[in-house]
Each structure stands twice: as C-alpha cells, then as structure tokens.
Amino acid sequence: MLLIIPQYEVLSSPSYLYGNSIDRVLGEKGMARLSDQLIGRIKQEVSLLALVQTKGFKLKSHGQDYVMCCPWHNDDTPSLVISPDTNLWHCMGACQSGGSVIDWIMKTEGVSFRHAVELLKNDLPHLAAESSGEPKVIKQNTKPKLPTPLA
Numbered sequence: 001m002l003l004i005i006p007q008y009e010v011l012s013s014p015s016y017l018y019g020n021s022i023d024r025v026l027g028e029k030g031m032a033r034l035s036d037q038l039i040g041r042i043k044q045e046v047s048l049l050a051l052v053q054t055k056g057f058k059l060k061s062h063g064q065d066y067v068m069c070c071p072w073h074n075d076d077t078p079s080l081v082i083s084p085d086t087n088l089w090h091c092m093g094a095c096q097s098g099g100s101v102i103d104w105i106m107k108t109e110g111v112s113f114r115h116a117v118e119l120l121k122n123d124l125p126h127l128a129a130e131s132s133g134e135p136k137v138i139k140q141n142t143k144p145k146l147p148t149p150l151a
Contacts, residue, residue: 034117039102042120048101049084055108070095071150072107110145 049066053059059066060078067078070091079093090098097107105116 043100046101046120048087049082108148
C-alpha cells in the first residue's frame, strides 16, 4: 500500500502568520502596541506605596521598606514587602509573587496587562494627554472579575 502525502508550500518569511505588513505592526487584533517608553514612565511615576495606601491596605514601616499581610493568602505575620526606592513589591510568603505597579493592578483588579496600563495612564492626566495618537476608547473586560480575597 502506497501512502501519498500532499506537498505543502513552505514560506520563507512569517508573513503568512499576519497577512499584510500593517498587521505585523498592529498585531493580530489590530491594537497598537504599547510603547516601552510609556510603560517605563508609568512604572516610574506612579507611586506603588501611594496606590496601595489609597486602596485601603494597612502598611507598617520596616526600615526603608513597608510590609503588610499579603492579600492573596492567609498570613499571620506581614510577608508582602513594598520597596519605595525601587517601586517594586514582593511576597515572601506562600504565593512568592511580586512585580511593579502594573503587576499590582493586574493582580488586585484581575485585568490584563493592557487594561492595567490604560487604568494607570488615565489616572495620570499628563500621560493621557501626551498619548493623543493612541485611541481614547478603553475596551471593557468581557471576562467576569473575580472578587479579591481580602479579609
């Protein structure tokens, strides 16, 4: 018995993944890529410490850093460390998660990276005004938001 396998054309460039060249710039869904400069400015200019305090979390001073009980697992002692110098957070407890102000919004609000950046950008009027070339419409998340496990 002879098995015949049809021949497929192998393309040398990845253009078959995206179609035309404008799709390569905009991505699969036609959304413009967030600039690295915008993301860097948000990480520098949005104070993680002030953001956490405005959300109602109780922080304790611990040298140059601040500590609190991690909202994502049960803590008897504070295990989440926020460092104002680097504007980063890290949980030393069970979840071992951490990151920047964008990661904090993603985790607490249950949103995507893009949505977290848009939320933070809209809170800073000078960043929102500078990015007039980007679309003003923010798509609403279609996935249901899970309640945060806060005590």
